Amino acid sequence: MATHHRDIITRCAAGAPSRNALWSAFVREAGIRSVAEVGVWKGHFAEHLLRECPDVSRYVMIDPWRHLADWEKPYNVSDVAFEDVYAEAMSRTDFAASRREVLRETTREAAARLDDGSLDFVYVDGDHTLRGITIDLVSTFAKVKPGGFLGGDDFTRSVWQHDERYEPTMVCPLAVYFAEAVNCPIYALPHQQFLIVNDPAAGFDFIRLAPGYETVSLRRQFAAGTVLKRAIGSRFPALAGLWSRLKSK
Numbered sequence: 001m002a003t004h005h006r007d008i009i010t011r012c013a014a015g016a017p018s019r020n021a022l023w024s025a026f027v028r029e030a031g032i033r034s035v036a037e038v039g040v041w042k043g044h045f046a047e048h049l050l051r052e053c054p055d056v057s058r059y060v061m062i063d064p065w066r067h068l069a070d071w072e073k074p075y076n077v078s079d080v081a082f083e084d085v086y087a088e089a090m091s092r093t094d095f096a097a098s099r100r101e102v103l104r105e106t107t108r109e110a111a112a113r114l115d116d117g118s119l120d121f122v123y124v125d126g127d128h129t130l131r132g133i134t135i136d137l138v139s140t141f142a143k144v145k146p147g148g149f150l151g152g153d154d155f156t157r158s159v160w161q162h163d164e165r166y167e168p169t170m171v172c173p174l175a176v177y178f179a180e181a182v183n184c185p186i187y188a189l190p191h192q193q194f195l196i197v198n199d200p201a202a203g204f205d206f207i208r209l210a211p212g213y214e215t216v217s218l219r220r221q222f223a224a225g226t227v228l229k230r231a232i233g234s235r236f237p238a239l240a241g242l243w244s245r246l247k248s249k
């Protein structure tokens, strides 16, 4: 990987007070012109990048904005609620309508419309289940130009991001294994972000610019004791609260 990318990423990661600030600084400093965001919701992130990065001339917004039968996550609201979410995403980004491309469909459907190697930066923040992140990484990586970037949100240290009603969040470790499979460097960044550089010549490397990613093994997270503690905690929250108070004494 060109060393200057590493310098830019390291600098942006070190100084970023928030996720939004991290990515807008990175997009500006890396000279990114074309972006696709997978999973747009109400358009807060899209609005931020479009406002803060005037050199971005193409911003592809990919989201079905509809209830999905097979997506067990808290953002999966009703079709009626999604209409309002969609309207908000549009009104937030209307000021940049000429730079915006809206694909109201799932990643897999949208990917078929995008040319391979056509984007400087893809940001995935859609379905974070094992199925979803697999589809997102596999179907968007080919769209990234050589030397371009594939980043994303919810690179959580624990797969148990939500309570028991929901599927685990598998962005971490899957993004790391995906980067290894395509033999490219991947960064763990602050604010639970990751970034893969499409640079197979550099080879796979897991560069940790945020603490807590020393091991990405699932074994401990699925250990019987951990799973039992979670189950008890979600059924008997008062007991869980008492347990953590006792532990902190």
Ligand SMILES: C[S@@+](CC[C@H](N)C(=O)[O-])C[C@H]1O[C@@H](n2cnc3c(N)ncnc32)[C@H](O)[C@@H]1O
Pocket: 037, 038, 039, 040, 041, 042, 043, 044, 045, 046, 062, 063, 064, 065, 066, 068, 071, 075, 105, 106, 107, 108, 125, 126, 127, 132
């Ligand atoms: C966490 S929200 C995105 C938040 C947004 N990126 C932001 O930072 O403001 C997740 C979004 O992913 C979308 N989504 C879920 N499954 C998807 C899929 N298969 N393809 C594309 N988008 C999907 C949902 O409709 C929802 O709007």
